[in-house]
Amino acid sequence: MTDGATWVDEALREHEREARSTPRKAATGAEREQQVLDRIDRARRRRPKVREERITMAHGSGGKATRTLVEAVFVDAFSNVLLDPLEDAAQLQVNGSRVALTTDSYVVSPLFFPGGDIGDLAVNGTVNDLAVSGATPLYLSAGFILEEGFPVADLTRIVASMKAAAEAAGVQVVTGDTKVVQKGKADGCYINTAGIGVLEHEVSLGVANAQPGDVIIVSGPIGEHGVTIMLARGELDIEADLISDTAPLNGLIADLLSATTGVRALRDATRGGVATILNEVATSAGVGVRVNEDAIPVSAVVRGASELLGIDPMYVACEGRLVAVVAPDQAAAALAALRGHSLGAQAAIIGEVTAEPPGAVLLKTAFGGTRIVDLLVGDPLPRIC
Amino acid sequence: MRFVDEFRDADKAHALAAKIADLCEPGRQYKLMEVCGGHTHTIYKHGLEDYLPESITLVHGPGCPVCVIPMGRVDDAIALASEPDTIMTSFGDMMRVPGSKGSFFDAKAAGTDIRMVYSPLDSLKIARQNPDKRVVFMAIGFETTTPSTAMTVLRAAAEGLTNFSVFCNHVTIIPAIKAILDSPDLRLDGFIGPGHVSTIIGCRPYEFIARDYGKPVVVAGFEPLDILQSIYLLMVQLSEGRSEVENQYTRVVPWDGNLAALKAITQVMELRPYFEWRGLGFISQSAMRMRPDYAAFDAELLFQVPGVRVADPKACQCGEVLKGVLKPWECKVFGTACTPETPIGTCMVSPEGACAAYYNFGRLHRRRVVEVSIS
Numbered sequence: 001m002t003d004g005a006t007w008v009d010e011a012l013r014e015h016e017r018e019a020r021s022t023p024r025k026a027a028t029g030a031e032r033e034q035q036v037l038d039r040i041d042r043a044r045r046r047r048p049k050v051r052e053e054r055i056t057m058a059h060g061s062g063g064k065a066t067r068t069l070v071e072a073v074f075v076d077a078f079s080n081v082l083l084d085p086l087e088d089a090a091q092l093q094v095n096g097s098r099v100a101l102t103t104d105s106y107v108v109s110p111l112f113f114p115g116g117d118i119g120d121l122a123v124n125g126t127v128n129d130l131a132v133s134g135a136t137p138l139y140l141s142a143g144f145i146l147e148e149g150f151p152v153a154d155l156t157r158i159v160a161s162m163k164a165a166a167e168a169a170g171v172q173v174v175t176g177d178t179k180v181v182q183k184g185k186a187d188g189c190y191i192n193t194a195g196i197g198v199l200e201h202e203v204s205l206g207v208a209n210a211q212p213g214d215v216i217i218v219s220g221p222i223g224e225h226g227v228t229i230m231l232a233r234g235e236l237d238i239e240a241d242l243i244s245d246t247a248p249l250n251g252l253i254a255d256l257l258s259a260t261t262g263v264r265a266l267r268d269a270t271r272g273g274v275a276t277i278l279n280e281v282a283t284s285a286g287v288g289v290r291v292n293e294d295a296i297p298v299s300a301v302v303r304g305a306s307e308l309l310g311i312d313p314m315y316v317a318c319e320g321r322l323v324a325v326v327a328p329d330q331a332a333a334a335l336a337a338l339r340g341h342s343l344g345a346q347a348a349i350i351g352e353v354t355a356e357p358p359g360a361v362l363l364k365t366a367f368g369g370t371r372i373v374d375l376l377v378g379d380p381l382p383r384i385c
Numbered sequence: 386m387r388f389v390d391e392f393r394d395a396d397k398a399h400a401l402a403a404k405i406a407d408l409c410e411p412g413r414q415y416k417l418m419e420v421c422g423g424h425t426h427t428i429y430k431h432g433l434e435d436y437l438p439e440s441i442t443l444v445h446g447p448g449c450p451v452c453v454i455p456m457g458r459v460d461d462a463i464a465l466a467s468e469p470d471t472i473m474t475s476f477g478d479m480m481r482v483p484g485s486k487g488s489f490f491d492a493k494a495a496g497t498d499i500r501m502v503y504s505p506l507d508s509l510k511i512a513r514q515n516p517d518k519r520v521v522f523m524a525i526g527f528e529t530t531t532p533s534t535a536m537t538v539l540r541a542a543a544e545g546l547t548n549f550s551v552f553c554n555h556v557t558i559i560p561a562i563k564a565i566l567d568s569p570d571l572r573l574d575g576f577i578g579p580g581h582v583s584t585i586i587g588c589r590p591y592e593f594i595a596r597d598y599g600k601p602v603v604v605a606g607f608e609p610l611d612i613l614q615s616i617y618l619l620m621v622q623l624s625e626g627r628s629e630v631e632n633q634y635t636r637v638v639p640w641d642g643n644l645a646a647l648k649a650i651t652q653v654m655e656l657r658p659y660f661e662w663r664g665l666g667f668i669s670q671s672a673m674r675m676r677p678d679y680a681a682f683d684a685e686l687l688f689q690v691p692g693v694r695v696a697d698p699k700a701c702q703c704g705e706v707l708k709g710v711l712k713p714w715e716c717k718v719f720g721t722a723c724t725p726e727t728p729i730g731t732c733m734v735s736p737e738g739a740c741a742a743y744y745n746f747g748r749l750h751r752r753r754v755v756e757v758s759i760s
Contacts, residue, residue: 032715033714033715036714036715036719036720037714037720039720039721040719040720040721040744043720043721043724051726051727052487052491052494053491054491054494054495055494056490056491056493056494057490057493057494058481058490064725064726065726068726235503235507236503300386303386303389304386307386307389312430363432364432365430365431365432366393366395367393367395367398367431367432367433367609367610368395368398368399368432368435368436369431369432369433369434369435369436369609370432370435371429371430371431371432371746372745372746374725374744374745377481377725377726378481378490
């Protein structure tokens with residue numbers, strides 16, 4: 001083979017080391033397969049390494065490549081007890097008050113899409129990251145990176161929808177920043193928002209809290225934001241009656257948390273979709289997750305578009321849906337609280353947490369089979385046939 | 386959803402599974418190959434193996450378009466894309482396929498202009514919008530995608546586009562099946578025939594498999610019940626000692642194929658004397674190239690193609706997996722050195738690849754945690 005495929009050599013050397021450390025015994029087919037599977041499990045638990053020399057689009061997809069980059073580069077450098085849980089918001093003590101802090105950047109294309117635009121997305125996303133940590137969102141910052149030549153009318157429109165979204169969520173934008181870069185150095189308009197909220201309840205809603213027996217609830221039909229964006233890019237020539245689900249979830253979450261004390265974990269299902277959240281539950285809590293495909297709410301439009309494109313709605317982004325892990329005896333109360341709110345009218349129990357197999361998400365398919373729902377490496381890629 | 390849900394009915398699946406189990410002779414092992422990667426994907430996505438008795442093994446065949454592309458062709462494509470003023474277009478599946486120096490995604494990150502398209506016709510749009518650039522379409526796939534490439538070239542010719550060309554890697558399924566049948570280390574009982582390929586070539590080309598090799602073939606659709614019914618039809622043939630070509634996918638596949646599509650292919654392309662397949666080596670008359678009449682659209686003539694030959698990494702056993710000799714987990718590097726994040730072999734790249742499908746969807750099956758009970 002030619003030189004240059006050094007990463008292959010490196011991967012193979014690593015494999016050899018691993019293979020030597022686990023001596024092979026003569027064994028039956030089933031035992032050998034089990035040995036291989038155990039070896040894979042060990043390989044999956046090893047510290048992640050970024051093998052690429054350059055950032056690829058996969059590093060921004062929210063899947064395995066993102067997690068590897070975050071752990072190998074960012075956590076490696078910044079590691080501290082507040083950061084390391086990698087929850088949606090950090091929980092801090094400031095002069096005796098408990099505060100949640102989060103930040104997020106928005107680079108959506110197109111900037112305007114059915115059901116919203118980059119402006120309300122930038123407010124709702126950060127509000128939601130605070131709300132799922134159990135905080136009441138209060139104040140946001142907004143940083144704009146604008147490309148030379150960007151129409152002021154578009155910026156005004158984006159800012160107006162940020163204002164409306166902030167009012168709807170009950171937060172204020174209290175500080176900001178503006179930068180302009182040369183034409184071609186950015187794609188119109190990027191926004192970063194950071195947010196602060198207060199933690200009024202003594203609750204911890206991290207995914208590591210999940211326990212066997214807990215039920216898993218989603219607050220509504222999944223994948224609507226992601227499919228809307230794919231269609232709005234106009235590359236697919238599919239027309240569908242679908243709008244983004246972008247919405248502030250703090251009202252819904254307040255209703256949920258006041259109705260029951262049984263909520264163990266909350267996440268909003270953004271990049272990587274519900275499948276990625278379920279994997280985070282399984283990995284962080286060291287539990288199994290079993291979900292029932294029949295029970296997962298998916299609109300006919302999202303299902304149809306996903307079938308055509310060969311993608312799985314479980315991995316498609318939402319911007320106004322949460323995943324809740326709830327103690328079994330509180331499941332009915334939690335479901336009723338969610339359904340009592342307009343944003344949770346179609347909430348549904350989709351599965352449960354189990355002791356076995358730790359770290360894995362299993363899906364019972366509507367067809368009656370079972371399969372693993374793993375993290376994707378990068379963005380879902382359409383299949384060619 | 387219409388045309389989908391009726392083919393995923395669990396009750397019908399249970400009924401079919403019982404009939405299939407009844408047809409198994411005690412003590413006999415059955416190895417059935419699904420030729421097409423789309424079938425492999427369906428089998429894992431829906432957990433179809435849960436319905437099969439242990440005596441039936443599904444062997445995943447070579448019909449995954451990106452899995453059979455040799456590393457050298459990926460390197461060639463990246464070399465083409467790196468020419469000045471060039472835009473390369475390709476299907477999404479192709480983006481992560483590793484060459485010896487990385488994938489399209491890596492090349493893109495290093496500054497090469499490689500764009501994902503959903504149809505080859507999108508490449509024409511890009512060519513029209515960028516008259517000062519040369520747009521090269523990385524064409525891959527079996528007979529399923531070949532007609533759309535041919536139609537795109539015909540459209541480009543009709544429009545008089547001069548900045549569009551095709552790097553043709555289209556392959557044909559029959560020589561690959563024949564190579565597998567002639568492989569000494571393999572014993573198959575029957576074939577689940579590729580559905581979408583057959584919409585183009587029809588069912589007749591498979592007759593030699595039944596006649597000369599005595600193996601039954603059932604051309605199958607892509608929904609889980611299609612595949613289960615095809616396995617049932619294969620088992621009926623085997624139990625009656627017949628070997629015929631049957632068409633389960635009649636709602637889509639005409640017995641004689643799609644004559645208009647075949648005509649378009651023949652007009653634009655001709656068979657290559659030989660072509661290298663990943664893991665299977667050189668197979669004669671197994672791939673297409675542009676006819677001399679359409680040389681103006683042939684990237685291999687318009688550009689300097691390095692023609693790299695890269696041997697597969699020694700530890701990689703894609704060939705054995707593609708032939709069905711090894712199961713994915715039996716490959717030496719499966720799941721440790723070779724994973725979906727860092728695929729060494731192409732079988733690990735596409736969701737249709739046998740290894741990626743097994744890694745993503747099938748790993749836990751073997752642990753017999755099949756029963757998922759949710760109240």
